[in-house]
Amino acid sequence: MACGYDNCGIIAPEDLTGSKERLQERMGKVPSSAAIYGGMRIYEPVKDRFPWAKSIIVLTAEHGKYRYPPELRGRYAKAFFLSPEEGHTDSFDHVQFERWLTEHHIRWDGVDAVPLRYAAMKAGLGIIRRNNFFYTERGSFVSLTAYIVDCECTLYQQTNIRPCSEACTLCRKACKTGALCDAYTMDPSRCVSFWTTFGKGNIPGFLEESMFEEWICGCDNCQDACPYNRKHNWDEGDSFSNLEEIAAKLVPEKLLEQTDTFIEQQIIPKTADHLMPGDSAVLRHSAERAVRNRKIQLIEKNTPGQR
């Protein structure tokens, strides 16, 4: 907690045994996703990869503590822009926590070592909902971090969270591309978040440009539509980093006027490693599409039934 995290659970490596089965079930529903998920080492048994592992510490940091500027909503994913940039200590300070582990002679490994949502669920910190996101009692906008350590210890938390109603389809209806094709699965080849980041802003032929609305980096539609997130007010909370200072420059038209240096120094580091240095053209490409989509939406609004 002193390092800025909000909650913590500690599980045994064996607690992750069921994660691979769950992944296979997910890939069975969308076979094409095997190309992306199939080779992921994080689902292999922890002890095979880290023979010294004795426990896994799972940490949560709530994004909902912060305000999120209206200019960024519907355009930039909250989980990316409310995560601390490398070298910054907004929200949580992973470097301080890692130093603490080292100073206490605890062997650790952290980055991308385990399936985070499954580990957090096993630690009792929350549940995974039908839109695939992990939810604490405060919703899905939460950052997850995990460390494999060589100390034997456990800390299983308990939450009282209502599961999804079997009848609820709000998240699926909010997904314009049909990526959320079934509960507890997703087709990454249709996901706006994928195409605006790792997909480098391109749109495959089987998706329509209008489906991307004004999203420039990531997509929050399936989380924003969820009743377990909707009561959150993003106008409330603390300010985060310099988001409010630069927000006006990030609306699509203004982004197109910014220099590559500004984009590379001020925006790309906020994408939580989803875009890389040199990807300013990707953001510009998505911003141009957002401008076009907004114009079409305005025309449709002003001339209903004409198109």
Ligand code: SF4
């Ligand atoms: S992030 Fe967007 S495109 Fe991807 S599954 Fe959710 S709503 Fe669909």
Ligand code: SF4
């Ligand atoms: S929108 Fe409904 S089905 Fe989807 S995650 Fe939220 S409660 Fe579950």
